Amino acid sequence: MRGTAATGDKMKRLCFLLLCVATQAGAADWIKMRELDNQTLYLDKSSFHKGGDSVRFWEKVVLKKAEMVRGKEVKTLKAQYSISCSKKTQQVKSAVFYSARGDVVGSLGKQEKTPIVPGTLRELPYDALCKSRIAG
Numbered sequence: 001m002r003g004t005a006a007t008g009d010k011m012k013r014l015c016f017l018l019l020c021v022a023t024q025a026g027a028a029d030w031i032k033m034r035e036l037d038n039q040t041l042y043l044d045k046s047s048f049h050k051g052g053d054s055v056r057f058w059e060k061v062v063l064k065k066a067e068m069v070r071g072k073e074v075k076t077l078k079a080q081y082s083i084s085c086s087k088k089t090q091q092v093k094s095a096v097f098y099s100a101r102g103d104v105v106g107s108l109g110k111q112e113k114t115p116i117v118p119g120t121l122r123e124l125p126y127d128a129l130c131k132s133r134i135a136g
Contacts, residue, residue, distance in 0.1 A: 030060060033124050039063050043125060047080075055129040056082045056093070069097055072105040079108075085130035089113045090122060 030042040044058040058080050066075045079095035091113045097106040116126045 028058065028060075033128065034121065036121075038065065041121060041124065043128065048129065050129075053086050054082055054084050056080065057125065057129060059125060066100055070106055072097065073099055074105060075100040076102075081125065083116070083126055083130060084113075085126070088116045088126065088130075090116050090126070 027046070029045040031045050033041045033043055035041075040062045042060040042062070044060070047056070047058040049056040058078060061077045061079075063075055063077075066073045068074070074097045076098040077095060078098070080093040082091045082093055083089070092108060092111040094110065095108040096104055099105050116122050
């Protein structure tokens with residue numbers, strides 16, 4: 001038995017609504033942390049996850065002028081980090097590089113843990129997520 005046109009239209013509307021809800025549920029909530037002459041740093045508030053001593057989050061860096069990375073022109077970088085609050089170390093879990101048009105031009109997998117150097121931009125997420133109650 002074939003469905004009617006009305007049933008097909010209802011299914012299309014339902015699928016569209018589900019897609020809209022799913023898109024909204026996964027939407028990032030970027031908070032501007034610092035704007036410099038050459039870049040702006042954002043943290044995704046919706047990605048904050050605190051577990052014990054560590055905090056996981058997504059960060060976005062938007063360059064004012066595209067830069068060459070591995071032979072590709074990069075305008076934006078999005079990276080997932082994990083920070084150990086007590087050890088003051090960080091680890092890139094994954095990173096994606098984007099062109100000015102928004103095309104993916106490169107990526108990185110999990111990197112080694114590195115210390116968070118005082119007085120650098122890398123200390124901003126540490127201060128915001130480990131010293132405050134933002135990731136709470």
